[in-house]
Every structure is written in structure tokens, then in C-alpha cells.
Amino acid sequence: MSELKPTETLDVRGEVCPYPDVMTQKKVKSMKSGEILEVLVDYPLSVERIPESVKKMGHEVLKVEKTGASEWKILIKIK
């Protein structure tokens, strides 16, 4: 797992839906193929939504990890 070094980090903690999702989509669009985006989220609904929408865009969700009380980290590989 150590080779999963994120290229960029997006912190959307504190944001209510739909913003975590929308901000992730915008960020993903601005990144290059092969790069890895790390998204920090604390909103449960968005933790379920972001992987769904990112997959729909054709990118790969590498990992969804719970990092604390209502805090998650999502790793996305840009295709």
C-alpha cells in the first residue's frame, strides 16, 4: 500500500452534500492520467456517493478508509 502516494489532497471536511461530491468531480477533471487524488471527507452520505460518481466518470477507486470518528479518506486513481 505504500506506493499509493497521493499526488494531490482535497479536503472537503465540514462540507455538506452535494459539495464534497461536486468539488471532488471538479478536482478529478483537473488532474492528469495516472495521478492519485486523496479526498478527506467527514460526511457519511458523501463517503458513499463520491466513489459511485467517480467510478461513473471512469476512474478507479483504490481505497476507502475510515480514519476516525466520522472521518474517511478516499483514494482515487485518475484514468
Added chain:
Amino acid sequence: MIEPTAILSGLIVGILFGFALQRGRFCMNSAFRDILLLKEYTLLKAVIVAIIVSMIGFHLMASFGVIQLNPKPLSWGANIVGGFIFGIGMVLAGGCASGTTYRVGEGMVGSLVALLGYMMSAVITGSGALSGVKSYLETTTKITITNPGPLIAPSSRSPTLANIIGVDPWIIVIVIAIVGIGALAWKRGGREKTEGSLYEKIFKRGWPWWGTGIVIGIIGMIAFPASATAGRNYPLGITGGWSTFLSALIKGDANVLSWETFLVIGVVIGAGISAGIAGEFKLRAPGPGRLIQQFIGGLLLGIGAVIANGCNIGHVLSGIPQLAISSIIAGFSIIIGCWITAYLLLMRR
């Protein structure tokens, strides 16, 4: 003065409702917006299931004489304008009436700020400086019927899908149920393939859409007779709960409190319990810009809901199952307001 039993029943139904909202991530804002934004129908399906369950439940209870249906009065101008404003508000606030309420229980400070705006403007529009707008739209566009038809409270003058064409409500109920279930079955195939991924297995603790829909539909059914016993003949609602809450505080008058007041307090408690158990409770706040946006959204929620005489819960979840024309108009208006705002705010850049 409200009876202690009514306080208790309001709180209990509210806690159940809040628990189900949090567990099911039941958010009509997302349900409507995702149709446009993500071509994603999961939450919409939960909403449709809840409406069908409540619709059948309400009509069964009315047929057995447990309740008398009480569809909201039709004032098309107020329903359209209010619904539209509400729809704009829910995108800005980051949640509809129920979504904003249950997120307060999850510790979302942004939603708490939105709720403050929502309560304030609900009182201002209901009985304060903006009450003229509401009464003008209501009186100038009011449409009544003379015979409410079977299963409905005899004093009601509210048009429904059944009584405007003079058929038995059960015919409409059965048609809507068949069409709705058919649509769900048809839309079912497309989405299953995203299921079963690693992520889904880990985070399966959110309820599936059909489970959420059924549970919330049943809670709506329980709410109707519980609320009617307390002297408020209507199922679930949110806006009235918060406006009576704030009015009672401002006026120092406990007589303002209703069953609905305790329902909304229960929703916050229930969502808090649910989030706590799932490890999803945390105090968290977005940046100052977003907080102001959510406050303005909250103001629009309150103005819209009071002008339309109901929010997404009072109209969509409680009114449409009673076949109320007012609720159907308000519901569509909410969706249009939501879509236009979501498009301008989120899709264009």
C-alpha cells in the same frame, strides 16, 4: 396546553423518523438533484417507495375509520411560488427541511446555521413582516371543491386527484401504485452492477433504498393517527414544528407548541443516536462563505415552505400520498427550483 401524552408520542415518532432519515441518508435535495447531476436514482427510488407505502397505508386506515384524510388546500399560485423558492433554498442550504433537521443531529454546524435561518423566516413569513405575501397569493389563487368525496374529512374543501374527477380514491391509489412499482422494477436493472464492490461491502451500514422507503413510509402511517390524537389531523411535517418552536420561545407561550414541535425535536435526537451508534457523529463546520450560503438557503427554505403551505415532507411525503393537488403542484415546483439552482450553481462553471 399540549398534553404530556402528545409530547411523548411526538418525540417517539420523531426519534424513529430521525433514526431512519440518518440511516437511510434520506435526502430529497440529493434525490431530486442527482437525477439531473449524476443520472442517479437511488434516493429518488427511496422517496417513491415511501410515498407508495404511505399512500396505501393512509387509504387503508381511512377505509377502516382510523383516520380521516386531510389533504392541504389548493392555492396554485402559493404552491408554485413557495415550492420554487423552497427548491432554490434547499440547494443553497445543503438540504431540504428534513435533511437540514436530521443533519443537525449529526453535528453539522452548517445545517444548524441553515436551520436558524429556516426557523426565523418561517415565523417572519407565517406571522411577521412577510405574511402579506403569503395571504395575497393564497387568497387570489385559491381553488376549492364542494364535495371532498369519501375517506376525506367532510369539512375539507381541498381538491385531490380523486375528487376532481369524482372517482373512488382507491382507483387512483391502485393506478399510482402499479405505475410506481413498475417504474422501480424497470429502473432496477441498471444499477445493480455497482453493488458488491469492496467499498459497498465495507460501508453496507447505510440502508438499501427500498428498506429506507418502506420504513419511512410506515413511520408516516404511524404519524397520522398519533398526530390526529393530539389534535393535529395530519401526518409528518417539519416546517410547522420549527416555526412553533421559535414562536413559543419568542412569545414565551407554551400554547403555541404542537405535536409537530416535538416531532422535529425527536428527529434531531433520533438522528443523533443513529449517527452516534454508527460512529458518524462529529461537530464539523465548513468555511465562512459556505456558512453564509447555507444561512441564506435556510431563509429561502422557510419563506418557500410557509408560502407553499408545506415543505418537502408536508407536501411530498405526506400530501402526495393523500392525492392532494396542492402537494403535487408544490412537489413539482420544488423539483424545478432545485434543478435550476443546481444547474446554475453546480453544473456550469
